[in-house]
Amino acid sequence: MVQLTPVLYKAYHGGHLTIRLALGGCTKWPFHHIVASPNKCPTDGHFMEQLGSYDPLSSSYGKKLIALNLDQIWHCIGCGAHLSKPVEKLLEVLLAAQKTDTEATETRELTSVNIAVGTRLKSS
């Protein structure tokens, strides 16, 4: 039996950091934490850092509450983190890049995002 050193382990197993939504809450009441965690971990498992939260049920007149630690998100992306599709959708308003025209109209008309930026969000 051979145990691989960290370099070889990483080269063989791969895996990368991903910024994604981790589902929490309870039945009929979902709540998502925006979290930077390794690719191979389960979505709501061990994570490196919490970067915000997304509450899908807090819509007052079509608005949803999203908290984002932008400094830390840019830092994670700079360190080579991937983004999952929902996180891309949440951030495309900030990136000012809409994928398709239909999606752009959707985001403009149906869900006008109310972003509450937290500069120093600590992981819970």
Next chain:
Amino acid sequence: MLRALSTLGARPLGRPPTQFLLLARGRKTRHDPPAKSKIGRVATPPAVDPAEFFVLTERYRQYRQTVRALRQEFVTEVRRKAHEARSGVLAERKALQDAAEHRELMAWNQAENQRLHELRMARLRQEALEQERRQAEEAAREAREAEAWAQLKEREVLQLQEDAKNFITRENLEARVEEALDSPKSYNWAITREGLVVKPQHKGS
């Protein structure tokens, strides 16, 4: 065949019904042959509108270009920050300050050690003096005790010499015996609890 299998569970057979297969969409496995109604079927992908396709590809390209550019920006930012932290102006200044602080603290420590050393030497000298004084006192006391002991012994010896003059020897044995017989002594006395000697008041009692 599957319908027959699924009805097995409904019939009571004396033991709990075991489910062999779940009823789900796409009930054929990969090893089952295709149906007769699907012989001449040709799978055609959905038609592509060229204009929409072009627009979509353009938009995806622009999106990915934007995202890639932003990602590169963030990467350069992180590397710049790491470089600054390692060997930037602020880092050097901080290193100099740390070195100066370290020197100051070491100097202060040295001074403290010196001061404590001085105190320790003074204390040790004091203790040495105390020790000498105590030893001198001990010696004096012992000398006094020895002298007292010698004087005591001397007094005892003198006392004994004086008592030896009244000892009974062979020469004056006869004389002493005659003397004792000539002087009668009365032992007829008692002593009370308080220590008073009680002698008989009159003769013959």
